[in-house]
Amino acid sequence: MTKEVVQLDQVIIRFAGDSGDGMQLTGDQFTSRTAEFGNDLSTLPDFPAEIRAPAGTLPGVSAFQLHFADHEIMTPGDSPNVLVAMNPAALKANIKDLPRGADLILNTDEFTSRNLAKVGYDTNPLDDGSLDSFRVHPIALTSLTVEALKDFDLGKKEAERAKNMFALGMLSWLYHRPTEATIEFLGNKFGRTPEILAANIAAFEAGWSYGETTEEFSVQYEIRPARMKPGRYRNISGNVALSYGLIAASERAGIPLYLGSYPITPASEILHELSKHKNFGVMTFQAEDEIAGIGAALGASYGGMIGVTTTSGPGVALKSETIGLAVALELPLVIVDVQRGGPSTGLPTKTEQADLLQAMFGRNGEAPVPIVAPCSPADCFNAAIEAVRIATTYRTPVFLLSDGYLANGSEPWQIPSIESLPDLTVQFASEPNHTNDDGSMDFWPFIRDPETLARPWAVPGTPGLEHRIGGIEKADGSGNISYDAANHDKMVRLRQAKIDGIDVPDVVVDDPSGDARVLLLGWGSTFGPIGAAVRRVRSEGLPVAEAHLRHLNPFPKNLGEVLKGYDKVVIPEMNLGQLALLIRGKYLVDAIPYNQVRGLPFKAEELAGVIKDVIASV
Amino acid sequence: MSEAVDLGFPSLRLVPKTEAPQTAKDFKTDQEVRWCPGCGDYAILAGVQSFMPELGLKKENIVWISGIGCSSRFPYYMNTYGMHSIHGRAPAIASGLAMTRPDLSVWVVTGDGDALSIGGNHLMHALRRNVNLKILLFNNRIYGLTKGQYSPTSEFGKVTKSTPLGSLDYPFNPVSFALGAEASFVARTIDSDRKHLTETLRAAALHEGTALVEIYQNCNIFNDGAWDPLKDSDHRDSLTFRLEHGKPITLVDGSRGVYRAEDGTLQIADVDEVGRRSLLIHDAHAADPSVAFGLSRLSDPLSLANTPIGVFRDVKRATYDEMFQAQLHKAQEGGRGDLAALIAGKDTWEIAP
Numbered sequence: 001m002t003k004e005v006v007q008l009d010q011v012i013i014r015f016a017g018d019s020g021d022g023m024q025l026t027g028d029q030f031t032s033r034t035a036e037f038g039n040d041l042s043t044l045p046d047f048p049a050e051i052r053a054p055a056g057t058l059p060g061v062s063a064f065q066l067h068f069a070d071h072e073i074m075t076p077g078d079s080p081n082v083l084v085a086m087n088p089a090a091l092k093a094n095i096k097d098l099p100r101g102a103d104l105i106l107n108t109d110e111f112t113s114r115n116l117a118k119v120g121y122d123t124n125p126l127d128d129g130s131l132d133s134f135r136v137h138p139i140a141l142t143s144l145t146v147e148a149l150k151d152f153d154l155g156k157k158e159a160e161r162a163k164n165m166f167a168l169g170m171l172s173w174l175y176h177r178p179t180e181a182t183i184e185f186l187g188n189k190f191g192r193t194p195e196i197l198a199a200n201i202a203a204f205e206a207g208w209s210y211g212e213t214t215e216e217f218s219v220q221y222e223i224r225p226a227r228m229k230p231g232r233y234r235n236i237s238g239n240v241a242l243s244y245g246l247i248a249a250s251e252r253a254g255i256p257l258y259l260g261s262y263p264i265t266p267a268s269e270i271l272h273e274l275s276k277h278k279n280f281g282v283m284t285f286q287a288e289d290e291i292a293g294i295g296a297a298l299g300a301s302y303g304g305m306i307g308v309t310t311t312s313g314p315g316v317a318l319k320s321e322t323i324g325l326a327v328a329l330e331l332p333l334v335i336v337d338v339q340r341g342g343p344s345t346g347l348p349t350k351t352e353q354a355d356l357l358q359a360m361f362g363r364n365g366e367a368p369v370p371i372v373a374p375c376s377p378a379d380c381f382n383a384a385i386e387a388v389r390i391a392t393t394y395r396t397p398v399f400l401l402s403d404g405y406l407a408n409g410s411e412p413w414q415i416p417s418i419e420s421l422p423d424l425t426v427q428f429a430s431e432p433n434h435t436n437d438d439g440s441m442d443f444w445p446f447i448r449d450p451e452t453l454a455r456p457w458a459v460p461g462t463p464g465l466e467h468r469i470g471g472i473e474k475a476d477g478s479g480n481i482s483y484d485a486a487n488h489d490k491m492v493r494l495r496q497a498k499i500d501g502i503d504v505p506d507v508v509v510d511d512p513s514g515d516a517r518v519l520l521l522g523w524g525s526t527f528g529p530i531g532a533a534v535r536r537v538r539s540e541g542l543p544v545a546e547a548h549l550r551h552l553n554p555f556p557k558n559l560g561e562v563l564k565g566y567d568k569v570v571i572p573e574m575n576l577g578q579l580a581l582l583i584r585g586k587y588l589v590d591a592i593p594y595n596q597v598r599g600l601p602f603k604a605e606e607l608a609g610v611i612k613d614v615i616a617s618v
Numbered sequence: 619m620s621e622a623v624d625l626g627f628p629s630l631r632l633v634p635k636t637e638a639p640q641t642a643k644d645f646k647t648d649q650e651v652r653w654c655p656g657c658g659d660y661a662i663l664a665g666v667q668s669f670m671p672e673l674g675l676k677k678e679n680i681v682w683i684s685g686i687g688c689s690s691r692f693p694y695y696m697n698t699y700g701m702h703s704i705h706g707r708a709p710a711i712a713s714g715l716a717m718t719r720p721d722l723s724v725w726v727v728t729g730d731g732d733a734l735s736i737g738g739n740h741l742m743h744a745l746r747r748n749v750n751l752k753i754l755l756f757n758n759r760i761y762g763l764t765k766g767q768y769s770p771t772s773e774f775g776k777v778t779k780s781t782p783l784g785s786l787d788y789p790f791n792p793v794s795f796a797l798g799a800e801a802s803f804v805a806r807t808i809d810s811d812r813k814h815l816t817e818t819l820r821a822a823a824l825h826e827g828t829a830l831v832e833i834y835q836n837c838n839i840f841n842d843g844a845w846d847p848l849k850d851s852d853h854r855d856s857l858t859f860r861l862e863h864g865k866p867i868t869l870v871d872g873s874r875g876v877y878r879a880e881d882g883t884l885q886i887a888d889v890d891e892v893g894r895r896s897l898l899i900h901d902a903h904a905a906d907p908s909v910a911f912g913l914s915r916l917s918d919p920l921s922l923a924n925t926p927i928g929v930f931r932d933v934k935r936a937t938y939d940e941m942f943q944a945q946l947h948k949a950q951e952g953g954r955g956d957l958a959a960l961i962a963g964k965d966t967w968e969i970a971p
Contacts, residue, residue, distance in 0.1 A: 036967055181965070230971035234963050244961045251957050260714055277960065278949035283718060283942070288743035292710035295703075295740070299683070299714030302701060303722070307714070325704050381961075415962050460699035460715075460722055461634075463678045468647070468694050470702025471686075480649060481694065 003212075004219045010069030011175065011223060012077035015167070016094050017086030017107075019052050019062045022164035027064025029168055029185060033177040035235035035412055038225030039068040042528065043237075044076035044601065045408045049265065049348040056115045061093040070224040074528040074535075076409065078603040084167055086110060086141070089119045100133040105170075107163070109142035137216050141166055148206035152199045162203035169207025176222050179208065229414060236413045238377035238406035239266070242336065243273035245384025247280050250306050252385070253392060253424035256281040258305040260296035262289055262315065265348040266404045267338040270310045290318035294335065298322060301331045304428060304459035306388055310336040313355045314345065316362065323397050324363040327495065328471045330446075330455045332391035332398075334384075335359075335369075339403040341599050350599025351404035353524050354575035359399040360553060360582065366492045368499040370394070371552035373401040375527035378413035380406060383550065385421060392426050394502055395454045401552070403574075405601050406525045429456035432464055434477070443467055445479040453498035504551040506558040509565075511545035512538070517618045519566040520611065521591070523549040523579055526572055526602060533607035542615050552579070555586065563589045567618050570594055572607055629750055629826040629937075632720040633679045640671035647697045653688060658809035658835035662756065663695055665815045673723065673823060680723045683712040685732040688763050689756035689835070692727040706737025709744035709753065716749050717939040723823075726753040730771040731761050734790050738770075741830075746800040747938040748827035752819075755792055755832045756809075760841035772841075773919050793914040793930055796830045797907045803829035804910065805929040809836060810849050814927065821929050827937045847922045861913070861928030866897035869924075876916065884912040886924055902932045 013030070017023045024045055034041050044065040053060030067077035082103040085091040087110035098104070111126050125131050126138055145166040149159040165186075172179055183201055190197035211217055236244075250257035261271045263286070275284045283305070287293040294309040301307030309319065316323075316337050326333045339355045341347025359371050370390050374383035380402055387400040432441035433456065443465040446455050458465040467479060475482035476490055509519070522530045527548050534546045547562060549555070563569055563583070569591045571580040577593035584591055594610050596602060645667040653659045670680070680698040684690035686705035693700030703711050708726045716724040733741045733755050744751060760778070761767040767780040771792065775784040796804045803825040807818040815833070822829035834845040848854050855871040868875040868889060875897040879885040884898065904910070910931040917925040 032965060036965065038967060038969070228969045230969050232962065232966050232968050234966045236963075247955075247960065248957060256718070258714065258718055277955060278946050279952070280955040280957070280960070281946065281950065283946060285714065285717065285942075287710065288739055291707060292713070292740055292743065295707045295710030296714030296717075299711035299716075300718045302711070303715045303719040305718050321704050322707065329701070415966065418958050460681045460719065461679050463676065466678055466697055466699050468649075468696075468700040468702065470693070471704055472702060 003217070005176075005222050006219045008221050008223050009071060010067065010073065011082065011221065012065065012067045012080045013082040013084070013171070014063055014065040014080035014094060014097075015084045016061055016063040016090035017164070018055050018089070019048060019050065019060045020055065021062070021086045022161075023062045023064050023086070026164045026168045027066060029182050030171060030177065031066055031410060032185070032235060033172065033179075033182060034066065034068045035233070036178055036181060037176075039070065039223055040073050040226035040228060040412060041066060041068040041235070041410075042073055042076045043067070043410045044405065046600070047349055056087055056089050056110070056118050058089050058093050058119055061090050063090070063094060068223060070226050072226060072228070074531040075601065075604055078605050084171065086163070086167070088115050088121055088125070091125060092119045092121065098134065102134055103137065104131060104134045105137045105139060105167075107141040108138045109140050139170075139214075139216060144206065144210060145203050148203055149199050152202070153195060154199055158196070159199065162200050165200045165203040166207035166210070169204040170211040173208045173211030174217055174220060176220060179204075228412070231414045233412045233414055235410050236378050236381075237408060237410040238374065238380040238402055239269040239338070239408070240273055241378050241413065242374070242380035242384050242400070242402060243270050245381040246274065246306075246308055246334070246388065247277055247282060248381070248418075248421055249385045249388035249424055250282065251280065252421050253306060253388065253426055255392075255426060256283060256305050257308060258283045258285070258297060258300035259308045259310065260285045260287050260293040260300065261310045262287050262293045264290070264312045264315050266340055266407045267310045267312050267315075267336065269407065270336065270338070290315040291322060294319040294322040294333075298326055298329075298331060298333055301326075301333050302329070302459070304457070306332065306334070306392065308334040308336065310338070312338050312340045312348075313342045313358065316355060316358055320363050323369060324365065324367045325471050326397040327363070327367040327369060329469050330395045330495075332395055332457070334387045334391050334398050334400055336400045336402065338407045339401060341597065347599045349404065351525065351601065352574050352597055352599065353401075353403060353526070354578065354597065355401065356523075356552060356575065356578040357581070359401055366496060368496050369397050369399055369553065370499055370502055371399040371401060373524040373550060373552055374406055375524060375548055375550065377406050377409045377411050381413070385424075386550070389422060389424055390502055392424060393454065394452055394498060395457055396499065401524060403525050426457065428462070429458035429465055430462060444477050445469055446474055446477055448494070448498075453494060453501060500554050502554055504554060504556055507547050507549060507556040507562060509545055509547045509562055510534075511543070513543040515543040516545035517543070517567040518611065518615050519545045519547060519563070519569045521547050521549065521563075521569055521571050521579070521583070522573070523552055526574065529602035529604050529607055530572060532604035533602075533611055536604060536608040537611045537615070540612075542612065544611055544615060549579070552582075560587050563587050563591075568592060568614050570611065570614050572602060572610070574602070629824065630673065630675060630723050633723045634676045634721060635674050636676045640674070640677070642667040642671065644677065645670045645697050647695055649694050651695050652691065654839050656838040657688070658758065658837070659689060659692070659756065661809045661812070662754070662815065662833055662835060663692065665812050666819065667696070669816050669819045672820065675723055679721055680725070681715060682725045682727060683708045683715070684727040685729075685737055686763070687729040687732045687761075688837070689727050689729040690732060706732050706735070707740060708732070709737065709740040709751065712751050713744055713747070713749045716751050717942045720750075720939055720943055724751050726751055728753060728755050730755065730757045730759060730769045730792070734770040734792060734795065742795075742799040745796055745828050745830060748802050748935050749938045750827060750940075752822050752829045753831065755830060756835040757792060757832050758835045758837040758841055759844045760837050762837045762840050766840035789919050791914055791917075791919070792830070792832045794911060797911045797914060797931060801830055801931065802827045802933050802935045803929070804931045805829070806832045806834070806927055808834045808845065808848060808927065818929065821932065825932055827935060845922070848925055848927075857923050857925060859913075859916070859924065859926040861900050861902070861926050861930060863900055863902040863929065863932075865900055866894065867900050867913070867926075868897065876913070884909070884916065886916065902929045904931075905933060907931055
């Protein structure tokens, strides 16, 4: 039976189910096939902090949203066109995000009176008319899966567990996704248990055939590959891209990478990823706590490695004292903060940008630390390289501020050539640098490079350069303990001047018409939503300019001029106005903050509304 | 990073050896030592500086790392590489350095507050991991640098500025703590006994893995005389057990000895009463740490009676840094990773121009 094929330019699908239903895996596989097919895409996994909340409850709902299109897209999408809900909880938790007319694929087997009651449905939404404004596809996913697997020697529970593969097969048919690689993936995952493997493949194929034959779906959809810049592509998530960026930086510097870390959501995946790549000389150490993680990384930096520590906001709080020590010692160190909702434990699995001021100021004394922020999942690769460049060139700890959305989200990435990556060769100190009064040569650890103000990186094992450093204030030059007032004043200013003088590229303004009077200024993961919103506003003929900051400390040198060129500056952030505070303080610009802290990225439509209101007010 | 050299110190076999003969003077810096006159730290510093030449290592391959406290000023006075870090964190920093640089001899200096209060967690984990670090814990049973508050080793009921009615904390026994934390080497010595201090440093340096050396050290300003009973020539021999591997455990004066009672506990009795043959023979290399632990419990924290001095435990266990490096080498046996292949991954597609 051949069904009509309808061309679409984009689709947003959300898979939602219980934490144990395998929604993240289903979403990942659908994403991989979509990438392989050549669509542009953007993903948003959204899962609870609990590993397995009680089955069928609202707190246990785990979701994965995928936006894919035949053109360039910037966000995982505001509202899904399609919701796959594996139970009533998944429906209830997600239905408010769906526009009228969206497709609802509901697993009817789970819509039992008990499950409905568990989430507070008095009547069954399948037949009470509450879903009349949607296109509902009631499908008995569980029993269809069990039926498809009846010839396998599996218990009912085991057979039921393959229902996500049935759903994946069905969706793969519906959206014309390739299937070979999914089957290959299952082979790798379940290869050691042939019966389970065969069952999963059978469920996947049964789902595909069901889509083809059922009258539930009258049409099949096709989303043509996107026109992207020529080159080789892969799909990549932020945490993986960040890990690869660190490895690439180590290779380009010719210095081994050392990670000292303590597991924390949503940063642990970087520890896992780097631990797999010891064949690049990458050293990873799971420490006893956050403080030991950064301590060991600093010890490794002192020994001439690229010391890195990875964490999230609560971990940064614990590491603050050691970051201050690294500022005082003037040693390279990269602190990766994959931000999550705060304060305290906050929302471990949700995204936020509220650690900017912690990174900027969260230490005792005058302790400036450069801050670099990636703007998309793939951009984590470049941002990691940039963080290492600054750390090693200027002998300073550097913050790399990712967030939960970038960490877990993914997008196609044009794979760069190794030669195109910056050369990060480091010059270690090898000779004495100071002549004593008696003419003898000595090594002074705090004589600075006149250009960068960086001090020499003299690693233990280098003869003749034995020296002592510490957290106590040091005399300019010799590095000996000094409590001298004038010296302290000088050293504080020198450390600040070193960071202020870091060479960072100018911020680029995107203003195609040149007529804009309103500037959107963002940083970090708001890049996608801001870009999508700006595009919408421009499509209505309204001019608006956009600039995105990769460097939060120091700011690009041209930023002040850029800001003064616009009547209004709007700063959307997933916090209560942290960048806006810095911009107002430094440039005396009356920036307009727009803030949300909902644990999710901005919606482009909402942002577009905000922009239009500001334009109207000019 | 350097050629392996056999020094007779197995723990230091990867650390390059010096060709020029060294003296204690080579390890002195031009910095004025700023401990209070009469501080026990002076004796330890002199003891360490005299011992260092015996290792025969290149000075540039020796690193001293400390935390915060009076003892932690130590690195400034050693003409090697050194880092005076932050309170309690020296074992963590030193671990990162030692596991990445097998060509270095890494020493940690800490105190009872630094190691056992704020830094207890790091000390515990360094000990269980068995990183090749030598940790010297100067125990003076007081906070000196903050001017005289009780420490985690202060005796119960101690009256200090922060405990005018007496401290309510039961004290830590650093040796018991270390043994409980799976330490492979634990010893105790005294600042004023140069010969014993040197012997103990030597044993620690010979050990492969983390060595914890507790050094009873006098703070003559805030807790003067804390260890006097063990130093006073009239009493010390009747209060101190000198632990020597393979020898019966008796007080230095030979009057009393340690034996195992029927209930399995270690007991002390007059040697004449139980007979010399019943005395426990010290086995520092025993795999089971329970006897060493029992020995660490003999002393009375108030009177200091029955205090064992010497090496409690010295056993061979694979070191963290060695296994860490072995994993790295093994991963690279098949050749170094290919960066281009790594970042491309297995699942790519081509967009044609």
